[in-house]
Amino acid sequence: MNNNTSYDIAIIGGGLAGLCAAIHLGSHYKVLxxxxxxxxxxKVCGEYISNEVLPYLLxxxxxPIKEGAKAIAKFEMSTHDGSLIKARLPLGGFGMSRYxxxxxxxxxxxxxxxxxxxxxxxxxxxxxxxxxxxxxxxTKASKSYTATYVLGAYGKRSNLDIHLKRDFITKKSPWLGxxxxxxxxxxxxxxxxxxxxxxxxxxxxVENGIVNVCYLTTYKSFKEVGDIDMFQKEVLSKNKHLKRxxxxxxxxxxxxxxxxxxxxxxxxxxxxxxxxxGDSAGMIHPLAGNGMAMAIHSASLVSEILIAHQISxxxxxxxxxxxxxxSWNNQFKDRLxxxxxxxxLLLSPKATKISLGVAKLFPRIVPAIIKKTHGTAKK
Numbered sequence: 001m002n003n004n005t006s007y008d009i010a011i012i013g014g015g016l017a018g019l020c021a022a023i024h025l026g027s028h029y030k031v032l033x034x035x036x037x038x039x040x041x042x043k044v045c046g047e048y049i050s051n052e053v054l055p056y057l058l059x060x061x062x063x064p065i066k067e068g069a070k071a072i073a074k075f076e077m078s079t080h081d082g083s084l085i086k087a088r089l090p091l092g093g094f095g096m097s098r099y100x101x102x103x104x105x106x107x108x109x110x111x112x113x114x115x116x117x118x119x120x121x122x123x124x125x126x127x128x129x130x131x132x133x134x135x136x137x138x139t140k141a142s143k144s145y146t147a148t149y150v151l152g153a154y155g156k157r158s159n160l161d162i163h164l165k166r167d168f169i170t171k172k173s174p175w176l177g178x179x180x181x182x183x184x185x186x187x188x189x190x191x192x193x194x195x196x197x198x199x200x201x202x203x204x205x206v207e208n209g210i211v212n213v214c215y216l217t218t219y220k221s222f223k224e225v226g227d228i229d230m231f232q233k234e235v236l237s238k239n240k241h242l243k244r245x246x247x248x249x250x251x252x253x254x255x256x257x258x259x260x261x262x263x264x265x266x267x268x269x270x271x272x273x274x275x276x277x278g279d280s281a282g283m284i285h286p287l288a289g290n291g292m293a294m295a296i297h298s299a300s301l302v303s304e305i306l307i308a309h310q311i312s313x314x315x316x317x318x319x320x321x322x323x324x325x326x327s328w329n330n331q332f333k334d335r336l337x338x339x340x341x342x343x344x345l346l347l348s349p350k351a352t353k354i355s356l357g358v359a360k361l362f363p364r365i366v367p368a369i370i371k372k373t374h375g376t377a378k379k
Contacts, residue, residue: 005143005144006146007029007030007146008029008030008031008149008312009029009031009032009147009148009306009311010031010135010137010145010147010149010151011031011032011034011150011151012034012152012153012154012160013278014034014037014106014153015102015153015279016101016102016105016295017153017278017280017295017299018151018153018277018278019033019109020056020105020296020303021151021302023060023061023105023108023112023113024300024303024307025113025303025307026111026113027112028306029311030114031114032113032114032145032147033109033114033115033116034115034116034120034139034145035116035117036117036119036120037117039102040103040106041102042098042099042179042181043098044179044214045214046212047095047096047097047204047212047292048072048191048292049094049095049096049292049296050089050091050290050293051091051092051093054094057296060108062105062108064104065094067096067100068208069094069101070094070095070204070206070207071092071189072094072189072191072204073092073189074086074088074189074191075087075191075192075193076192076193077192077193077195078192078194078241079195080196080239081239082241089191095204095205095206095212096206118139118140119139119141120138120154120160121138121139121140121163122137123135123136123137123150123160123163123164123272125272125273133317134146134147134148135148135149135150135273135274137150148312149275149311149317149320150273150274150275151274151276152271152275152276152277152280152281153276153299154280155278155280156259156262156283157169157263158280164274166267166268166271168266169263173262173265174218174219175217175218175219176216176217176218176219176222176259177214177216177258177260177262178217178256178258179212179257179258180251180252180255180256181206181213181251181253182210182211182212182213182249183211183249183250184245184250186204186211188209191203191204192241194241195239196215196217197235197238198218198221198222198235199215199216199218199221200215200216201215201216201236201242202214202215203245210252211245215236217231217235221235228255228256228258262283266282267282267283269281269324269328270325275302275320275321277295277298277299277301277302278298282332283336284335294335297331297332298331298332301327301328302324305320305323305327309323
């Protein structure tokens with residue numbers, strides 16, 4: 001990185017949304033990307049991505065399939081007792097680990113923008129010498145940067161949310177996420193969602209034939225057992241499909257990754273004039289299998305809006321914010337609502353069994369529901 005401290009756009013957070021926005025905007029503006037972690041690293045997520053964003057990734061110069069991602073065309077879902085339903089995915093998708101995908105995107109981002117490893121502790125809109133408002137960004141390493149616009153791409157929750165006084169950050173969440181990679185013989189073109197008491201688990205292949213196993217559960221369910229190994233044996237394995245995963249699969253990590261306080265509360269796509277993207281703007285329930293695609297899609301939305309406006313003109317800030325709010329809500333508000341409804345159904349064993357029975361009688365229902373939580377491929 002050079003010695004610049006002033007930028008057109010600063011992006012706080014280098015996950016999928018932040019990296020894609022950095023690549024997209026870096027060829028148009030002077031961009032700074034600030035990420036606290038070292039690349040690459042594993043993260044708790046399902047690692048299935050809908051093909052709705054594949055054309056966009058190709059535009060950015062990233063071809064997941066050429067890099068070993070698994071093409072996925074089928075979906076399976078089981079109830080708590082193991083009853084199974086199968087369907088084809090309307091758009092299809094691909095499986096790729098965050099470790100591999102983040103590495104690809106970061107290497108590309110380094111060619112288009114400045115990058116720094118640090119933690120942002122404060123970001124505020126202030127009056128500049130020229131009487132125009134700019135952002136001042138303070139980091140843990142006592143560095144200071146300024147930017148005309150800031151994108152918040154720092155993930156599910158952060159201490160920065162406390163600084164920004166976001167409503168959801170004061171509310172406790174009952175959700176815990178657990179993820180690990182396994183060696184296991186399963187079809188490479190299927191993403192499966194298996195329900196268990198108190199949660200649900202996604203299983204699918206990523207590059208190199210590795211199987212990603214990621215589940216979400218409530219603290220209430222987990223605390224009844226209190227240990228990950230025992231929880232998987234005594235709770236998840238009551239579903240026969242998950243029992244096979246944990247009995248026949250060989251965990252490739254020393255221990256699973258965990259993340260707590262996962263919030264699905266409604267968030268604002270714009271807060272304190274910061275344009276939020278990815279999980280910082282809103283999270284769809286993992287059972288919808290589309291969080292990673294939504295993060296990438298949000299980067300495309302905000303980038304196209306910023307490129308379409310003259311961001312050097314401070315009078316355009318309100319128009320940009322209004323345009324982004326409208327675009328974000330238009331693309332994602334209904335998806336998030338449907339995701340919340342589906343989650344409530346699947347956490348009830350009785351409701352899940354009834355829903356599965358209806359879906360078996362009317363098999364077109366499942367693809368139709370999937371479409372409600374997925375977008376269309378960008379042309």
